Amino acid sequence: MQPIRLTAVLAALALTASLAGTLAGTATAANAQAPQAQPVPPGHGRSLALQAADKAADSGLDGLRHGADEELVRTAVTPWAGGLYYAAYQRTYKGLPVAGGDAVVLSDSAGKVRDIASAPAPALALSTRATVGSAAALATARAQLAGAESASTPELTVLLKGNKPVLAWHTLVVGRTAKGLPSSLDTYVDARTGTIARATDKILHAEGRGYHNGNVTIDTAASSMTDPNRSGFKCGGQNGSAYTGSSPWGNGTANDLVTACVDIMYAAQREFDMLKQWFGYNGQNGQGGMVPARAGLSEVNAYYDGTKTTYGRNQNRTMQLTGIDVVAHEYGHEIFDRTPGGSGSSNENGGMNESTGDIFGALTEHFANNPNDTPDYTVGEKLDFLGDNKPIRYMYNPSLAGDPNCYPQLNSGTEVHAAAGPQNHWFYLLAEGSNPGGGKPASPICSGGPSSVTGIGVQKAGKIFMGALLMKTSSWNHLAARKATLSSAKNTYGSAECNAVKAAWNAIGVPAQSGETDCGGTTTPDFSLALNPASGSVQPGASVTATVNTTTTGGSAQTVQLSASGAPSGVTVSFSPSSVTSGGSSTMTVQAAAGAADGTYPITVTGTGSATHNVTYQLTVGTTTPPPTGCDDTEYTYQGELADGQAEAQPDGSYYYSATSGTHVGCLRGPAGTDFDLYLQKWNGSGWVDVAVGGTSGADEDTRYNGTAGYYRYVVHAYSGSGAYTLGLSAP
Numbered sequence: 001m002q003p004i005r006l007t008a009v010l011a012a013l014a015l016t017a018s019l020a021g022t023l024a025g026t027a028t029a030a031n032a033q034a035p036q037a038q039p040v041p042p043g044h045g046r047s048l049a050l051q052a053a054d055k056a057a058d059s060g061l062d063g064l065r066h067g068a069d070e071e072l073v074r075t076a077v078t079p080w081a082g083g084l085y086y087a088a089y090q091r092t093y094k095g096l097p098v099a100g101g102d103a104v105v106l107s108d109s110a111g112k113v114r115d116i117a118s119a120p121a122p123a124l125a126l127s128t129r130a131t132v133g134s135a136a137a138l139a140t141a142r143a144q145l146a147g148a149e150s151a152s153t154p155e156l157t158v159l160l161k162g163n164k165p166v167l168a169w170h171t172l173v174v175g176r177t178a179k180g181l182p183s184s185l186d187t188y189v190d191a192r193t194g195t196i197a198r199a200t201d202k203i204l205h206a207e208g209r210g211y212h213n214g215n216v217t218i219d220t221a222a223s224s225m226t227d228p229n230r231s232g233f234k235c236g237g238q239n240g241s242a243y244t245g246s247s248p249w250g251n252g253t254a255n256d257l258v259t260a261c262v263d264i265m266y267a268a269q270r271e272f273d274m275l276k277q278w279f280g281y282n283g284q285n286g287q288g289g290m291v292p293a294r295a296g297l298s299e300v301n302a303y304y305d306g307t308k309t310t311y312g313r314n315q316n317r318t319m320q321l322t323g324i325d326v327v328a329h330e331y332g333h334e335i336f337d338r339t340p341g342g343s344g345s346s347n348e349n350g351g352m353n354e355s356t357g358d359i360f361g362a363l364t365e366h367f368a369n370n371p372n373d374t375p376d377y378t379v380g381e382k383l384d385f386l387g388d389n390k391p392i393r394y395m396y397n398p399s400l401a402g403d404p405n406c407y408p409q410l411n412s413g414t415e416v417h418a419a420a421g422p423q424n425h426w427f428y429l430l431a432e433g434s435n436p437g438g439g440k441p442a443s444p445i446c447s448g449g450p451s452s453v454t455g456i457g458v459q460k461a462g463k464i465f466m467g468a469l470l471m472k473t474s475s476w477n478h479l480a481a482r483k484a485t486l487s488s489a490k491n492t493y494g495s496a497e498c499n500a501v502k503a504a505w506n507a508i509g510v511p512a513q514s515g516e517t518d519c520g521g522t523t524t525p526d527f528s529l530a531l532n533p534a535s536g537s538v539q540p541g542a543s544v545t546a547t548v549n550t551t552t553t554g555g556s557a558q559t560v561q562l563s564a565s566g567a568p569s570g571v572t573v574s575f576s577p578s579s580v581t582s583g584g585s586s587t588m589t590v591q592a593a594a595g596a597a598d599g600t601y602p603i604t605v606t607g608t609g610s611a612t613h614n615v616t617y618q619l620t621v622g623t624t625t626p627p628p629t630g631c632d633d634t635e636y637t638y639q640g641e642l643a644d645g646q647a648e649a650q651p652d653g654s655y656y657y658s659a660t661s662g663t664h665v666g667c668l669r670g671p672a673g674t675d676f677d678l679y680l681q682k683w684n685g686s687g688w689v690d691v692a693v694g695g696t697s698g699a700d701e702d703t704r705y706n707g708t709a710g711y712y713r714y715v716v717h718a719y720s721g722s723g724a725y726t727l728g729l730s731a732p
Contacts, residue, residue, distance in 0.1 A: 044655075044683070045083050045109025050074075051653055052551070053087040053105035055530040056113050060616035063118030064103055068600045068618050069094050070124055072103060076340065078286060078470050081463075081492050083109035086470040088340035093124045093158045099170065099188065100160030104340045104471045106491065112553050113528040115487045115517075117480065119160075119341070119473035126165050130156060130191035137169035137189035144199055145183055148175040159188045159197055167191040172202075174305065184305035186343075200345040202306045202337070214372045218249070218265040225249065225261050230272055231289030235261035237296050240308075255313070260295040260320040264311060267327035267368070268293065271360060274367035275335075278459050279466045284334045291334055293327075295320060302326055304333040306343075323382065324373050325361030332360030341472040347412055348477050351419020356469070358395060358420055359427050363462045375458075377428050377441075393417070395424040396432070396443040406446035407478050407509040422478065422508050429453045430504040431461035449507035456500045464489045464501060482510050486517040495521045525555030525610045527582035532652050533640060535618035537724070540570075541594040545587055546617060547652065548575065548605060552582040560609045562586055564617075567603050570596035571619065582609065590619055598622035630700070631667035631728025638727045642676075642718035650727050655683070655713035662732025663706050666692070666714055670699030674721025678703055683711035 057064050057072040066072055072089040079085055084106060091101035101121025106114040134154040142148040154169035168188040177183050184202040189195070219227050224242045227233040234242040243249075243258050250259030268290060275281040284290035291304070297312035302321045304310075309330040311321050336356045337343045343353060358379055366375040373382070378391035394400040398421030404410055407422045425443065433455030434443050445453065455461070467488030468481060482505045489498040498519035502512075518524040530549045538544040550560050560582050564573035570593040575586045588605065603617045627639040638650050649655070658664070670676030678694035678701040691712075694701025699721075716727060 046079070046085060048111035048654075049083070049085040049107040049109050050077060050087060052107040052111045052113050052528075052530070053085070055532070055534075055549075055653065056105050056107075056116065056528065057087075057089050057103070058534045059529065059531040060534065060614075061113070061116065061529060062613055063116055064089075064105070065614070065616055066091065066101075066121075067123050067125075067602065070098075076286070079280070080106075080467060080470070081280060084114065084491060085109075086340070086467075088470075091121060093126075093165075094128050096128055096156055096158050097170075098124070098158045098160065098165075099168075100474050102341060102473050104473060106471065106487065112551050114491055114553065115471065117471040117473055117484060119475040120163060121160060122163055122165065124158065124165050126158070126167060128156070128158075128167060130167060130169070132169070132189070132191050132194040134169055136194060137191065138171060140189050140194060140196065141169075141171045141173050141185070141187040141199075142175075144185055144187060144196065145173055145175040146178040146180075148173050150174045154189070156191065157188065161188075161197055166197050168197045172306070174307075182301075182303060182305065182310070184307070186345075198345060200343070202343055203303045214370070216262065216266045216370075218262060219269060220247070220249065220265070222246065225258070225265065227265065227269070230269065230283060231287070232285075233265075233268065233290050233292060235264050235293040235295065238294055238310075240292070240294065242292075254319040255317070257296045257320070260311065260322045261293070263320070263322035263324075264293045264295060264309075264327050267322070267324040267364060268309075268331050270324070270368040271328045271331055271364040274364055274462075275466070278363075278367065279463050281466055284331045285338045290331055295322065302330055304330045304337070306337060309334075324365050324368060324370065325358075325379055328364035329357035329361040329379070332357035335360060336469065336472075339469040339472050341474045341476055344474055344476050346477070347414065347416060348410065348419065350416040351410070351414065351421075352423055352476060352478070352481065354416050355420035355423035355427075358393060358424050359462070359465060362395060362427075363458065366458050377424075377432070393420065393424065396428040396441045398422075398425055399444075405444060405508065408446075410478075422510070423481065426504050426508050426510070427461060427465065429455065429507050430464070430500060431455050431458040434507070445507045446509040448509060450503050453503045453507050454500065456497055460493065460497060463492060464497065467492055478510050479513055483513050483516045486519065490517045490519060495519050523554040525558050526553045527551060527558065527560055527607065527609055527611070527613065528553050529560075529605065529607045529613050529615045531588075531605065531615050531617055534616070535620070535641075536590065537620040537641075538590060538592045538622075540592050540596045540598075540622050543589050543591040544619075545589050548580075548586045548588050548607075548615075549652075550580055550582045550584060550586075550607060555610075557582045558609045560607045562588075563606045563608070564588070565604045565606065566601070567619075568597065568599070568601045568621070571601070571603075571621070573603060573605075588617070590617070592621050596621050627724035627726045628669040628671065628699075629726060630669045631726055634665060634667050634728030635730040636728065638729075639724065640716065640727070641722075641724045642716065643722045644718055644720065647715055647717040650714045650716060650729070655711050656731060657711055658707070658732050659709055660732050661706075661708045663704060663730075664692070664712060664732070665728075665730040666694065666701070666703040667728035668694060668701040668716060668725060669727075670701075670718075670725045671721065671723030672699060674699045674723060675719040676721070676725055677701060677717045677719050678727070679715040679717065680705050681713050681715060682707065688713065 076088040089103045091098040103118035151173045154171045157170040159166045159168040173185045187199045188197040190197045236242040250262040299312040301312045377395035379393035381391040403418040403421035434453045468484035471484040489501045532547040536544040561579045562575040668678040680692040681688040692703040692705035
């Protein structure tokens, strides 16, 4: 390797404490166990959490199952309270994105998987050859709107429709419907028939109220209504440009549009601050910003379309729809849209999206605590939308507006704003309780629920709800929300808050779910499984090994019995030992007989203890070149497989601790005709630093480093070419 290339490799790897974001799957020890890691290096918790999440995804733990042509690709990481991390994954099939089958893994800084949420996905097997071109698909998609203004470039995608895979072109079309309504149509065109496979409008219209928040402080640039602190956020008219001028902005009148932007920016910025200060969440889009806003729509409407929020006027044309709860409601849709799973497509999902807007409207009112709009749990109470001076929705008792209070009252035909009722009702009960007193309204309990519910406060309720949204998948519904909020409450706070969440769901008729979090004061015994690696290749008449790692995720360590199923004829699987105490590991040996048929086969590895968990090992028989040899003189040996450009850490995707000074020896043997490189790195207290590099232009590398005690790891990088490798190492 040339020096300039070494610099490029280091820049590309960016191997810091968050290494897991760039690493491929882990490899497996071919002989003795690695030097054991000592206490976690300071600041290394994020890496351990993501490593655990990635191993779970790579191993297909429980609901994370995926076939040989599928991958779960990590798309987002959100840090949470108590050293927790939410990692979101999108499914791909033969390199194409899959709409559906997404997942979230919650893990902690000790490297334990706390929870998993996944949208259902069948085993995928379909051709990825489109018979309908992208241009024809785009024309079909644009024709769904009477006036299409713009459309994104179609992307070939696998759509899970009714749990069946459909090859489709995916595009977002923006424009107007035949009735003149604004539309942002998320469209899938069948790539074989050319018909519409699915079309979902991302615009969610919300009735609102317009009023002024009084003299307030907002963040703007010196000469335009552009927020200098929150990326992407600005406010202006319908042409999309920010209003220009200087402070003080607006004239305080009801229909002045600059004044409307003052109200919009005030509410949106307070919501942003609430998310950060109360929940530790980085703004409406999770990345320090939010979409821009437009005032002056000449309609009785306010909406979010995925790229902006837009605000109109009230029915009587007396004010703009820019109140705190209206603005925070619309940006609540952005929060729902930008958290894992997106906006979804079902009617129930749409109702929960509307409820999310109402919940964030109430949260923002409580955070802002503005005397011109005192905090409450009603929507549109100052708009007089129906001409009777009443709110359009009552979170504490949705039936007052004719909406369902209880989950069993919902059906597929419930209008989406009305369908917000049950979750709104749940949130009020969780935050305030059924009889809060202090001038706050009582809230009814549905048939079969507890006699009463005691609230835990709006801030705690909001943080639990926000944590649950980070476990959201594309199949989000009330049953999934119950499981996610129980997990969020138990992991963020404890058993008391978890029991309050459970009581509130029981009070609106959402039943208990299999596998939901136990709210007991003691932790339910449980464990997780991971494979190292999750796939392997073997020639007929030979064997391959992998390490089955177990982790205690709840309660005391327990005995886990290991077994395997699904091996093809001529292949046997054994474990040594056949049972382990959770926290320990076992070597899985896969033996292929001389007559074993070539092919790729999924083998299910099952761990049975207080619960049963499964992971999937993808076995390839007879079609690949075995790992090279030549590192026999080193103390420990590892084998792995990398695609061109990938990198992975050793030992086993982690690091080791050397208690004394001495020489560290590394020996890498890569596949013939490739360029594989080897880095020895040492933890310096805040990141990994290269201390020895093998960077020639060949497949084989050797390193020696005389170092002091500390934390070390090797990184193998496939600079050019793909294939199996062997790494040998010796440590003091």
